[in-house]
Amino acid sequence: MAKFVLAGKADCPHYAKAELLADTLKRSLPDFRVHKLCMHPGEWKEWLEAMCERNGWKHEHSPLVWRELVEQGGKGMLLGGFSDFLDHCQDFYGITSDMSTDLMLSITAENVEAKMNLIAEEQHHVSLIKPLHIWISGACSTTCQLLIPSLLSAEVFPGISAVSLHLLHLEGNTEELCGLKMEIEDLALSMLHQATVHTDLEEAFQEADVVLLLDDRCSCGENEDNPKEISEIYRQYGRLIDTRANKQVKVIVSGDLFVNLRCSLLVDSAHSINSHQFVAMATQLENEARALIAEQLKVKAADITDVIVWGNISGIFYIDLQRARVFNYDGAIKGPAFFSLPVQEVFCDRKWLETDFQHSVRHQREAVAAKTGQAPAMSAANGILTLLKAWNGTGKPDEVMSLGLLCPGSYNLPEGIVLSVPATFTDGKWSVLFDVSIEDKLMEQLQQCGNELQQEKELVSDSCK
Template sequence: MDQMWVRQLLTCRTVGGRIRLDFSEQRRVCQWRREILLLLFQVCIVSKTDCPHYAKAELLADRLQRCLPNFRIQKISILPREWKEWLEATCKTNGWKHEQSPLVWRELDYYNITSDMSTDIMLSVAAENLETKMNLIAEEQHRVRLVKPLHIWISSALSSTCHFLIPYLLSAEVFPHVSAISLHLLDLEGNMEELQWLRMETEDLALGLLHQVTIHTDLEQAFREAAVILLLDEGWSEDGDRENEEETKKKMVKGISDRYREYGLLIDTMANKDVKVIVSGDSFLNLRCSLVLDNARSIDSRQFVAVATQLENEAKAIIAKKLKVRTSDIANVIVWGNISGSFYIDLQRAKVFNYAGAIKGPAFFSQPAKSLLQERKWLETDFQNLVRCQRAAVTSKTRRAAAMTGANGVLAVLKAWNGICSPDEVFSIGVLCLGYHNLPDGIVLSIPATFTDGRWSVLCDVTVGDELKERLQLSASELWQYVVS
């Protein structure tokens, strides 16, 4: 009798011929006495699929449902090999103790219902139940095999950035040629209950592309079959002695290095070989991207990029305010160097649309930003500092991370990578330098690029003068000290 459980919301217990109602929502465990739980409103019978008593309980429940107008029944059958694990997990989750089944059989003379069933029939029905269950599982597995979902993994899934990303990732706007998406939410510092709520909220979006959502707080299954991986900012603690910031920073770098080396090894073995890996956030972007690709040796380094789009857009906003145009009227701003460290905002390719100046034209007409911004000193000093401080100024006022702009930057790069952009549109992305513009080899730096047919290409039609080279050498030196340490 330890094969079957009954869960009730409202029970009517008969002992002898007397009836008393029990409105307790707590689980009742019957002792081995001649009594039975009669369920008047809602009952859930859980059993091993091949349990003979389950067949008998089904018969009783079906007859009660026909006789009692408010009686509701739910049947859950568990495969024999999974029963013990399910039972232990259920007891642990609900704080229950299990010794034997709470259901003790007794004929329902009070309702003039009997459940005559011979042992042979019970065994026959139990065998049929098991066969039916196995057939249903086989059909479901076959159905799942017919669906080829795109697997997307997101780290730091409980971050605000992830919340902004999810609805857009599950839309044809970002993945126009995909029929189904399996979303895998990973958060190593996260709470499983919070992840479960996030999964429920994602499923409640009822978006057509969503195939399934899985949640993970460890790396056991991390990046399996991944086609897209979004590595968002981790929750690195910056608490520590303010007088010893250098030591605190070293500890952070060590933690990041250990984590991202492990990510790289897992991506190397678990992900698809054509996986797209996008690193985003506020801290150590170039370093994190470098660590991942260095440890995923079987995957082309061109499949790894760090996002500088957030910086681009912040620079555009400052220029737009100065020229009294919309932020969307500024295009092709370039970010060079270390995205979350020593970077340089370059306007040599930047264009301004809809500028209300002496020269006007149709909507497609643009003018070089540098010709409209004549203040060279401002561009080289104040402008650079304004961009550097823009995000910090916003977060200090809102008291939260700039998650919306971060998510927008990731989506912009992802859409471009999926072919949803003009081939002339310039993006700044952190990539492994392989002799581009005579930059230092073997290190991730932000450079201008374009996307065509699902691949990015370095923008060659730019000028890298001596002053810019010095800035980039400074960025490289800054990154090398972290890599070496």
């Protein structure tokens, strides 16, 4: 069986002539097969160079004709251009071309029109797809790698059919990012429209609908505990989000260092975006506290609900259990699966709750890192997913969550700081939960948190000046 491949520019008369000759051969010879590649003139040169380099051929003009060795395997056998194809047809099949100039030009015009119509149709189909643009900074982190498989799902983004995922890692290893991109594509997730990689801010946050900021350390890796090192980059992030992102963008700040401060820097720099669109993630702390309480009460961590984190998520904070409840507790009073009891009523050791418990939550990540050799990434990824589900309306109804929010004038604390407070989500919007008791001890803790956050902001403001 003879199988030929005929490639050429849509506006090439010789390609039109070779195309007609191939059609004549198909009608005359039952076993003759031809595959046509009609290409846009602007794409031809690059495609031809790549094809010749891959096969070790030398050819410079349109058309390009080769014979596929379908029964023998291996690369195809180059014939050449139109004249070479014509000679081959005359020698082997006794068929030649008698195409007139007018017919040749007519077919060329038809080829160009057909190619342009095909391109227009493809562009129209692409324009109908409106993907959700998700940007992730610190994309080389383990948290990002664990986050992505569950991120692109209808459970997290209901009603979304396509997602464009943008991986940003400043001064990162481009090869590592490209490898991550390949691995993401290999997941074959139905919602993934495309994945792109970025190592600078030239195109960062374009058309962003969701921004997940995982980088909490300076790119140089020096003085990583100094807020001055990250303040300028987060001011830049804020300005870019302000000018490039969707005005309804959802921004989540995560990490282990200066979480509240980084969020407040974004709010200060993104003047045209509502501060409600910026949230610092405290869900990871909540879950760590739930796990410690569950261990004491002999239940699952999921059986503990409505734990509140007040204050500076990565600094001075306080775990409040005034609304916390426990399900499936094996105590004197039992009930069906939906029955729960207040944690403070069933927990006898109040001293432990106020001392060892608070201390253990503060050092839980250090304990995990000491055993695994790396920062806890799985719990961070899960915390982000939980927050996104609630923000997108798929979380548990009436669930109390702790969020780092801009709380102007609340709790008699300084203006302009981001504070972790209890909140609930309704129809994709959060509201602060004020139905809580602020006793003297809690107010004292909040004052310490506020002072710490104010000092952090003053420090980076002085460095900026």
